[in-house]
Amino acid sequence: MTQALSIAFIGGGNMAAALISGLAGKFCPMGNIHVVDPHESTRQAWAARGASVAAGPDEALSRCDIWVYAVKPQVMKEVAAASRPWLKDSLVISIAAGIRAADLARWLGSDTQPWLRVVRCMPNTPALIGQGVTGLAALDGVGEADRAQAQAVLEAVGSTVWVSREADLDGVTALSGSGPAYVFLFIEALIEGGKAVGLDDEQSRALALATLSGAASLAAESSEPPSVLRERVTSKGGTTAAALDVLAQANFRQAVVRAMQAAAHRAQEMGDEFGR
Numbered sequence: 001m002t003q004a005l006s007i008a009f010i011g012g013g014n015m016a017a018a019l020i021s022g023l024a025g026k027f028c029p030m031g032n033i034h035v036v037d038p039h040e041s042t043r044q045a046w047a048a049r050g051a052s053v054a055a056g057p058d059e060a061l062s063r064c065d066i067w068v069y070a071v072k073p074q075v076m077k078e079v080a081a082a083s084r085p086w087l088k089d090s091l092v093i094s095i096a097a098g099i100r101a102a103d104l105a106r107w108l109g110s111d112t113q114p115w116l117r118v119v120r121c122m123p124n125t126p127a128l129i130g131q132g133v134t135g136l137a138a139l140d141g142v143g144e145a146d147r148a149q150a151q152a153v154l155e156a157v158g159s160t161v162w163v164s165r166e167a168d169l170d171g172v173t174a175l176s177g178s179g180p181a182y183v184f185l186f187i188e189a190l191i192e193g194g195k196a197v198g199l200d201d202e203q204s205r206a207l208a209l210a211t212l213s214g215a216a217s218l219a220a221e222s223s224e225p226p227s228v229l230r231e232r233v234t235s236k237g238g239t240t241a242a243a244l245d246v247l248a249q250a251n252f253r254q255a256v257v258r259a260m261q262a263a264a265h266r267a268q269e270m271g272d273e274f275g276r
């Protein structure tokens, strides 16, 4: 049996938690996971789950096969510089929104270490329950084996989609990276609407969640596009038409598109701002 790989998470916050929860026991045991985070409470929580922990980069990093940068884009440059001395030949994966792979590679010393392999990813929080989806792009020169390894890490927590142009990861960020927040907002609105039409909180929540997951599964399994499925719900002169009229008047569809454009734009902006 091949030995399980060891993975370092630099940053042990929300998204690291989502990824580690999915990975541990599937891709590698918790004992093979090393978490670097400045917060003592965060470290204690990871240590209690069986991971090794450190407050900052140290030689433990040089023993890890894969590094996952899971810190805010704002601090990526300083975090990369601090970890650089410990980089031997680990595969580097970044999940930071906006930060370009070439900038991370530069901070890690690609000028003197041309073998550096960086894969940039955009996962999402349903990874926590193994239902994430991740967009991936790799620096030129990253070989098939490394791409496969990065994909295997992210596939342990859901599905993956490669993009051929790294810039498209900003679009992935706008759709699936930030997307769970739009969906949660929609769920909140459905529950609020349920109560506005006379249902109680529990009923509204049960109906909202089942409707959302049922409709998503139907859209995924059907050979028809979502527009046709929508039309099948919409009887002429009926209740759905009355509701969709209100959503159209509120420019719902355009608002979603504009929101996603704002997210993609912010990802590009963060890449420019924090990538220098």
Ligand SMILES: NC(=O)C1=CN([C@@H]2O[C@H](COP(=O)(O)OP(=O)(O)OC[C@H]3O[C@@H](n4cnc5c(N)ncnc54)[C@H](OP(=O)(O)O)[C@@H]3O)[C@@H](O)[C@H]2O)C=CC1
Residues within 6 Å of the ligand: 010, 011, 012, 013, 014, 015, 016, 036, 037, 038, 039, 042, 056, 070, 071, 072, 073, 075, 079, 095, 096, 097, 122, 123, 124, 125, 177, 178
């Ligand atoms: N949340 C999401 O849905 C998604 C997030 N991402 C990306 O994942 C990254 C992390 O996001 P998220 O998990 O939400 O953020 P969190 O703030 O929850 O996690 C980041 C963690 O890193 C810690 N940290 C700060 N400085 C360092 C350091 N020098 N060394 C090690 N750890 C440090 C933070 O501590 P402190 O609190 O003190 O700053 C925090 O505990 C971001 O780049 C984000 O763009 C990608 C996809 C989805």
Ligand SMILES: O=C(O)[C@@H]1CCC=N1
Residues within 6 Å of the ligand: 097, 173, 177, 178
């Ligand atoms: O809001 C953010 O910037 C991060 C990236 C995608 C989801 N959360």
